[in-house]
Every structure is written in structure tokens, then in C-alpha cells.
Amino acid sequence: SQQGEEDPQALSIQEGENATMNCSYKTSINNLQWYRQNSGRGLVHLILIRSNEREKHSGRLRVTLDTSKKSSSLLITASRAADTASYFCATDEGDMRFGAGTRLTVKP
């Protein structure tokens, strides 16, 4: 069964706009990770946020974690066409559990 649930399932924006994706989970976690998957390829790790952290930045990425609401968000600022991909959150409930992902399309 999948632990993380991403929202929305699909998102289409113009280049330069910001993209926000959300992830909800069900049980307590130690950390949460975000991954990107380009079509036909494996997943690439983006960022890991621990349960005692509330916000983390990496380049144009900003991740927040609200353990009281069991939710996380991924913000991509100043999006580029190359950001077009599926984005997954994964939690460490025992092992790694991925959601179904958000399919982001950035139009040039």
C-alpha cells in the first residue's frame, strides 16, 4: 500500500511560474523525501526533510513539513520547461512508501 498521497494529481503551468505540490501521509514518520521522475527514467532524489524540521531549501526548491497535519509541500520557484516530470513524496514508515505522484507540465 502507498503511504504518501500527492495532490494535485496533475499540474500545468507556464514557464516562470511557481509550482506547489502537496503530500499527505497517515502515520508518524522520521523523515519525508521528495523525488522527481522524468518520463521513462528512474527517480532522482531531490530533498529529505526530517520530522524535527519545518522547512528546507535547495536551490529553487522549498519543502515544508507539518507533522501535526501529516502533510508536506514542495514549491518549485521560477519553473522551467526542464522541470516537467512526475514528483513523488516518500515516507519512511518502516520502509519507503511512495505516493502516486504529481505530474507537472511546464509550458515554455
Next chain:
Amino acid sequence: GAGVSQSPRYKVAKRGQDVALRCDPISGHVSLFWYQQALGQGPEFLTYFQNEAQLDKSGLPSDRFFAERPEGSVSTLKIQRTQQEDSAVYLCASSLAEARAHEQYFGPGTRLTVT
């Protein structure tokens, strides 16, 4: 350095055939994971190795699925008597850490089509 590699990249099998999927993790990575990814879905955990020990195989969907990592490096996922519902992309990932919940490095996957 080299990343995680998987072979073959594509495999077509007739229903009932056995298949073997190979994963070469990053050298020195202790942990190795197998996932199954159906079209439009996220990866579903299959099994986890720490070195040569298979610590968790709770995600294997049936006893037709078998995984091994005999020397703690290369791993093989074997599916016996393949069924159409086995059609999916099989992803392998490795991690430097012993604990499961650390950054994983994924291979490109093997796309299995069972006809």
C-alpha cells in the same frame, strides 16, 4: 562515478515464462531495494537487502517473485511463471546507509511486458 544500472532495459515475456532482472548498485552501497511501478503510479516496495541479507520481502506480491543478492552487491529479481499483471517497470535503488530511510539512488528500471 557509475550510477545504478539495470538490465535488460526492456523485456518481453510470454505468459508462463520465467524472467530474471539484474541490478548493479553503486559500489559500496549497503542497502538495495526493488520496486514495482505500474503505469501512472508511484513505485511500490517489493523487497530490501542490507548487504546479502534480505531483511524485508513483505512487498513481494506472490511466491512467484524471488530476489537474491548473494555477495552483497549485484541483485537479481526473478519472476517465475509470469502473468500479465506482472507487466510493469521494475526499479532498483541502492543507498549508502544501512537504515532504509535515506537517500536512494535509482536505476533506469526494466520495463517488463508479459504477453
